[in-house]
Amino acid sequence: MALVVQKYGGTSVGTVEKLRNVVERVLEYYREGNQLVVVLSAMAGQTDALIKLAGQICNDPDPRELDVLMATGEQASVALFAMAVKSMGYDARSLLGFQVAIHTDHLYGKARIHEIDTTRITNELKKGRILAVAGFQGLDDEGNITTLGRGGSDTTAVALAAALNADVCEIYTDVQGVFTTDPNICPKARKMDYISYDEMLELASLGAKVLEIRSVEFAKKYNVPIHVRSTFSRERGTMVVAETKDMEKVLVSGVAYNKNEARITVRKVPDRPGTAALIFEPMFAAGIVVDMIVQNTSEDGTTDLTFTVPKADFEKSLKLVSEVAREIKAEKVLGDENIAKVSIVGVGMRNHAGVAQKMFKVLANENINITMISTSEIKISCVIEDKYTELAVRVLHEAFGLENGPTEDC
Amino acid sequence: MALVVQKYGGTSVGTVEKLRNVVERVLEYYREGNQLVVVLSAMAGQTDALIKLAGQICNDPDPRELDVLMATGEQASVALFAMAVKSMGYDARSLLGFQVAIHTDHLYGKARIHEIDTTRITNELKKGRILAVAGFQGLDDEGNITTLGRGGSDTTAVALAAALNADVCEIYTDVQGVFTTDPNICPKARKMDYISYDEMLELASLGAKVLEIRSVEFAKKYNVPIHVRSTFSRERGTMVVAETKDMEKVLVSGVAYNKNEARITVRKVPDRPGTAALIFEPMFAAGIVVDMIVQNTSEDGTTDLTFTVPKADFEKSLKLVSEVAREIKAEKVLGDENIAKVSIVGVGMRNHAGVAQKMFKVLANENINITMISTSEIKISCVIEDKYTELAVRVLHEAFGLENGPTEDC
Numbered sequence: 001m002a003l004v005v006q007k008y009g010g011t012s013v014g015t016v017e018k019l020r021n022v023v024e025r026v027l028e029y030y031r032e033g034n035q036l037v038v039v040l041s042a043m044a045g046q047t048d049a050l051i052k053l054a055g056q057i058c059n060d061p062d063p064r065e066l067d068v069l070m071a072t073g074e075q076a077s078v079a080l081f082a083m084a085v086k087s088m089g090y091d092a093r094s095l096l097g098f099q100v101a102i103h104t105d106h107l108y109g110k111a112r113i114h115e116i117d118t119t120r121i122t123n124e125l126k127k128g129r130i131l132a133v134a135g136f137q138g139l140d141d142e143g144n145i146t147t148l149g150r151g152g153s154d155t156t157a158v159a160l161a162a163a164l165n166a167d168v169c170e171i172y173t174d175v176q177g178v179f180t181t182d183p184n185i186c187p188k189a190r191k192m193d194y195i196s197y198d199e200m201l202e203l204a205s206l207g208a209k210v211l212e213i214r215s216v217e218f219a220k221k222y223n224v225p226i227h228v229r230s231t232f233s234r235e236r237g238t239m240v241v242a243e244t245k246d247m248e249k250v251l252v253s254g255v256a257y258n259k260n261e262a263r264i265t266v267r268k269v270p271d272r273p274g275t276a277a278l279i280f281e282p283m284f285a286a287g288i289v290v291d292m293i294v295q296n297t298s299e300d301g302t303t304d305l306t307f308t309v310p311k312a313d314f315e316k317s318l319k320l321v322s323e324v325a326r327e328i329k330a331e332k333v334l335g336d337e338n339i340a341k342v343s344i345v346g347v348g349m350r351n352h353a354g355v356a357q358k359m360f361k362v363l364a365n366e367n368i369n370i371t372m373i374s375t376s377e378i379k380i381s382c383v384i385e386d387k388y389t390e391l392a393v394r395v396l397h398e399a400f401g402l403e404n405g406p407t408e409d410c
Numbered sequence: 411m412a413l414v415v416q417k418y419g420g421t422s423v424g425t426v427e428k429l430r431n432v433v434e435r436v437l438e439y440y441r442e443g444n445q446l447v448v449v450l451s452a453m454a455g456q457t458d459a460l461i462k463l464a465g466q467i468c469n470d471p472d473p474r475e476l477d478v479l480m481a482t483g484e485q486a487s488v489a490l491f492a493m494a495v496k497s498m499g500y501d502a503r504s505l506l507g508f509q510v511a512i513h514t515d516h517l518y519g520k521a522r523i524h525e526i527d528t529t530r531i532t533n534e535l536k537k538g539r540i541l542a543v544a545g546f547q548g549l550d551d552e553g554n555i556t557t558l559g560r561g562g563s564d565t566t567a568v569a570l571a572a573a574l575n576a577d578v579c580e581i582y583t584d585v586q587g588v589f590t591t592d593p594n595i596c597p598k599a600r601k602m603d604y605i606s607y608d609e610m611l612e613l614a615s616l617g618a619k620v621l622e623i624r625s626v627e628f629a630k631k632y633n634v635p636i637h638v639r640s641t642f643s644r645e646r647g648t649m650v651v652a653e654t655k656d657m658e659k660v661l662v663s664g665v666a667y668n669k670n671e672a673r674i675t676v677r678k679v680p681d682r683p684g685t686a687a688l689i690f691e692p693m694f695a696a697g698i699v700v701d702m703i704v705q706n707t708s709e710d711g712t713t714d715l716t717f718t719v720p721k722a723d724f725e726k727s728l729k730l731v732s733e734v735a736r737e738i739k740a741e742k743v744l745g746d747e748n749i750a751k752v753s754i755v756g757v758g759m760r761n762h763a764g765v766a767q768k769m770f771k772v773l774a775n776e777n778i779n780i781t782m783i784s785t786s787e788i789k790i791s792c793v794i795e796d797k798y799t800e801l802a803v804r805v806l807h808e809a810f811g812l813e814n815g816p817t818e819d820c
Contacts, residue, residue, distance in 0.1 A: 016466045050486075056426045057490050058497030065496065068504050069489035072482035076460075079479035080467050086475065087468030094478050098508055099553055120553075143509055143530075 002167040003125070004029060007039040007135065007157035011174050012231040013077050014044030022172075022231065023084045026130060030090065035125045037164065039135045039157040040081055042073025063108035067137075067147045071097070074134035074153070081132045092130040095120065097137035097145065102156065104138035104146045111138055111146035113155065113218075116163035133160060151212030158215040162222035169219070170227045171211060177228050177237030178203070178210050180402040181255040185390040188403040192253065193236070196243040199253050202345040202379045216240065243347055251355055252346040252400040255393050259340045259386055261291055262314040263372065264321055268302040268331035278328060279305065282320040288313040292341070292374045292381065302331070306372055308383065311337060339371070340386040344396055345379045356380050362399040368392055412577040413535070414439060417449040417545065417567035421584050422641040423487055424454030432582075432641065433494045436540060440500065445535045447574065449545045449567040450491055452483025473518035477547075477557045481507070484544035484563070491542045502540040505530065507547035507555065512566065514548035514556045521548055521556035523565065523628075526573035543570060561622030568625040572632035579629070580637045581621060587638050587647030588613070588620050590812040591665040595800040598813035602663065603646070606653040609663045612755040612789045616666035626650065653757055661765055662756040662810040665803050669750045669796055671701055672724040673782065674731055678712040678741035685738060689715065692730040698723040702751070702784045702791065712741070716782055718793065721747060749781070750796040754806055755789045766790050772809040778802055 006026065013019045022038075030036055042050075050069050054061040061069075078094035085092035100120060104111035124131055135153025138146045148155050154171060161169035176191050178200065183189040195203075197220035204213040210228055219226050219240065229237025247253075269275055276295065283290060293307040309317045314337055322333045342363075349355040356373075359380055363370060368391070372383035384392055397403065416436065423429045432448075440446055452460075460479050464471040471479075488504035495502035510530060514521035534541055545563025548556045558565050564581060571579035586601050588610065593599040605613075607630035614623040620638055629636050629650065639647025657663075679685055686705065693700060703717040719727045724747055732743045752773075759765040766783075769790055773780060778801070782793035794802055807813065 016463075019467070053426075053486075053490065054493060057429070057494045060497065061493045062496040065489045065493040065502075065504055068492075068506070069486055072485050072489075075482050075485070076463075076479055079475045079482075080463065082478075083464060083471040083475040084467045086472040087470065092472075092475075094475055096478070096555075145506075 001033045001035065003035045003037070003164060005037045005039065005157050005161040005164065005166045005169045006172060007153055007170070008041065008172045008231060009153065009174075010041040010044040010047070012172055013040055013081070018231075019080060019084060023081065023088065025231070027085070027088065027090060030130055037121060037125070037131045037133060037160055037166070038081065039133050039153055039160065040074060040077040041135050041153040042077055046073040046076070064144060067108045068145050070147050071134070071137045071145050074136050078132040078134045085130055085132075090130060091128055092132060093124055094132045094134070095124075096134045098139045098143070100133060102138040102159070104140055104148070106140035106142070106144065106146065108144075108146055110149040111140070112214075113138060113148070113159045116159055118163050121160075121164065148214075151215070154212040154215035155218060158218045158222075158224050158226065161224045162218065166224070168225050168227050170229060171215075172229060172231040173210060174231065175210060176230045176233065176235065178240070178254075180253065181393050181397050182257070186255075186394050186397050188394075188397060190403050190405075192238050194239050194241060194244075194247070195253060196247050196347050197240060198243065198378055199345050199347055200240045202343070202376070203254050203256050211240070248348050248351060250346055251348040251352055252344045252402065253348075254345050255396045255400070255402065256343045256345060257340055257389050257393055258343075259389060260311050261308040261339065261341060262311045262335065262337040263306060263308050263339050263383060264314075264317060265304060265306040265334040265336075266321060266325055266330050266332075267304055267334065269305050269325075270328060270330070271298040271301055271303045275328060276305065279321060279324050282324060283309070283317055286316065286320065288317055292372055292383065294372050294374065308339070308341070308372070338386045339383050340389040340392075341381050341383050342389065342392045342396065343379055343381040344400065347378050349380070350377055358399065359396065362395050363392060366391055366395055411443045411445065413445045413447070413574060414578055414580060415447045415449065415567050415571040415574065415576045416580045416582060417563055418451065418582045418641060419563065419584075420451040420454040420457070422582055423450055423491070428641075429490060429494060433491065433498065435641070437495070437498065437500060440540055447531060447535070447541045447543060447570055447576070448491065449543050449563055449570065450484060450487040451545050451563040452487055456483040456486070474554060477518045478555050480557050481544070481547045481555050484546050488542040488544045495540055495542075500540060501538055502542060503534055504542045504544070505534075506544045508549045508553070510543060512548040512569070514550055514558070516550040516552070516554065516556065518556055520559040521550070522624075523548060523558070523569045526569055528573050531570075531574065558624075561625070564622040564625035565628055568628045568634050568636065571634045572628065576634070578635050578637050580639060581625075582639060582641040583620060584641065585620060586640045586643065586645065588650070588664075590663065591803050591807050592667070596665075596804045596807050598804075598807060600813050600815075602648050604649050604651060604654075604657070605663060606657050606757050607650060608653065608788055609755050609757055610650045612753070612786070613664050613666050616668055616751070616753050616755070616789075616791070621650070658758050658761060660756055661758040661762055662754045662812065663758075664755050665806045665810075665812065666753045666755060667750055667799050667803055668753075669799060670721050671718040671749065671751060672721045672745065672747040673716060673718050673749050673793060674724075674727060675714060675716040675744040675746075676731060676735055676740050676742075677714055677744065679715050679735075680738060680740070681708040681711055681713045686715065688738060689731060689734050692734060693719070693727055696726065696730065698727055702782055702793065704782050704784065718749070718751070718782070748796045749793050750799040750802075751791050751793050752799065752802045752806065753789055753791040754810065757788050759790070760787055768809065769806065772805050773802060776801055776805055
């Protein structure tokens with residue numbers, strides 16, 4: 001008998017038919033003798049509909065009240081799920097954030113889980129009940145409803161699995177698992193059987209949207225094994241687990257890309273302490289997330305500073321930076337929206353030299369120019385012209401032998 | 411400065427425009443220096459939509475989970491209301507049943523309020539906040555969400571007014587107040603300025619659907635003045651209050667009717683102790699509410715037993731009663747769906763003779779046959795053929811001078 005936490009996203013419970021499919025699936029596990037805690041998102045479209053409704057009331061909805069409104073989506077899902085299970089002759093209970101209780105801080109719309117009280121869940125499980133827990137929602141210490149932000153149901157599931165010391169946390173989605181790269185642009189992309197938390201974190205933050213990044217951080221912190229798999233198939237998906245010795249044998253696990261950033265360059269910045277801080281201060285104040293930052297060593301007393309920001313914040317960033325540039329007497333500010341970031345990720349590259357060089361060479365062979373480079377212990381990212389994105393992904397995938405299994409070494 | 415509890419029903423908050431109208435109205439009161447606790451129902455149509463959704467999942471939804479689902483309707487209303495108020499520069503907070511907290515028993519779908527904790531509301535009011543409390547919902551002692559049944563938001567409002575010792579509980583609806591009879595069938599119907607709790611109870615139970623009956627019971631018990639008025643006008647409506655000496659001067663306050671019942675007669679029932687119990691036992695077990703019961707004194711050792719049941723339960727009742735009738739060897743069972751109950755209500759009839767006789771005479775003058783009669787201290791009900799309903803209401807309204815104000819005596 002295992003204690004399994006399962007999470008089904010909005011598309012998995014988007015219609016009555018799909019919800020029934022989820023119920024069938026859960027009951028299969030239950031009949032095998034497992035204890036089940038099922039975390040559900042709002043039915044697909046519901047969250048957007050609620051945001052739209054709030055938008056009709058006012059332009060800038062109060063965050064506390066928006067969370068009260070949004071929480072109704074998951075509340076409806078768990079109620080419908082539990083009544084479906086009960087109508088099939090099994091015992092079930094829905095539990096909302098406040099009933100579990102899932103304690104969070106008070107940052108409405110992006111709350112973080114502080115603590116989960118497992119008393120009620122444990123008692124209900126002992127009674128043989130299947131539990132449906134509303135994802136995405138919690139309760140602050142004043143009893144206000146909070147929500148965890150988009151993708152928050154993943155975090156709910158992983159946090160519950162950690163608190164309950166569950167055997168596994170299964171994240172059901174509409175893809176088969178985590179792939180070596182995007183199958184839509186690289187037909188040779190291969191579903192991975194295993195991936196380490198760190199690799200998953202790099203892939204998630206690079207735009208591979210299978211798992212919400214905070215849920216992976218949580219899983220890593222509490223060593224919760226995550227099984228990413230498809231709602232619509234019985235096949236095994238991808239296990240996201242702690243790093244093993246075997247994983248280090250593979251240089252590169254995946255190739256990721258991100259087309260949602262734009263680049264800004266400040267030319268001939270006077271090279272003195274504090275300049276970088278001056279440039280980023282207004283953007284930080286405006287809540288703009290700066291991703292890659294590259295600064296070259298200077299020779300003539302000036303330096304070029306280049307960085308990327310989300311495309312949505314490009315115009316605003318350009319304006320803010322231009323103001324600072326005038327003040328600090330930099331030469332000029334250049335912007336470019338037609339860029340893409342292509343990255344290779346793998347825990348194996350920690351102990352191997354030459355991975356970066358191979359990446360540069362592979363791109364050079366295709367005449368793809370690299371305009372920015374940034375590296376971490378297990379990741380190398382290159383900014384290129386966005387029109388080369390698909391080509392770059394395919395040649396890197398090929399060059400590092402990702403279509404073959406992880407036993408291969410390249 | 412007064413503490414005012416206001417309740418707005420589903421039609422009052424049925425659209426974004428209407429919700430804005432409610433906000434305007436609440437802010438008028440607030441700017442006059444009043445403290446406001448606003449109880450809201452689900453937006454019109456929402457409750458039915460949720461019931462329909464549950465019906466798509468299963469035929470007989472689990473009551474606990476149905477309440478979790480239904481409670482989302484009011485939750486959305488209070489969130490939208492509070493964000494609308496905040497967007498206009500005033501401070502507001504939504505509070506759900508569990509946040510107040512409104513403690514109930516555990517009868518899902520028809521829970522009764524046990525106790526209301528006023529600590530949080532009082533604290534929030536002290537901070538100058540307008541409070542939006544979700545109607546219709548509460549919390550049982552195990553932390554489960556409960557709902558109070560249809561019209562439950564009225565009860566929430568009155569119970570809150572009682573617990574907070576509010577100056578008045580205003581129930582906003584789509585009519586101007588409580589009328590002497592249904593204006594749709596009697597153009598001379600007059601809006602009453604005052605009505606006693608007892609009269610309102612009789613009118614409510616007779617089918618005048620302005621106020622939910624339990625809310626009136628609650629108001630009577632805790633002596634909460636209720637002001638029934640229109641959401642769409644500034645005019646005063648009807649005050650539902652404790653009985654005064656003045657009220658007794660009026661013989662009849664209102665004429666009510668009910669077309670939703672059917673009659674069943676069991677002919678020649680052997681007249682011995684326990685027979686009536688035998689006949690009603692199966693209907694009681696099936697949850698069928700029997701309204702009027704008339705049994706004549708017998709002369710030949712048998713008696714005729716006549717009673718009314720809701721039309722929706724007519725066929726089922728007929729079947730159940732026929733079975734018992736065979737067992738106890740009654741002669742036969744007759745049923746009639748084409749009946750209506752017409753009633754006159756007034757605290758004044760307690761101390762006046764001749765009111766019943768006048769009613770019978772007025773109906774007789776129109777050749778309307780009375781087939782059943784039942785009386786209480788402040789009410790006389792007659793069952794007649796349903797095609798005479800409108801005529802009966804009009805002639806009774808006329809005969810008891812109800813189009814004139816309450817200072818008149820007839």
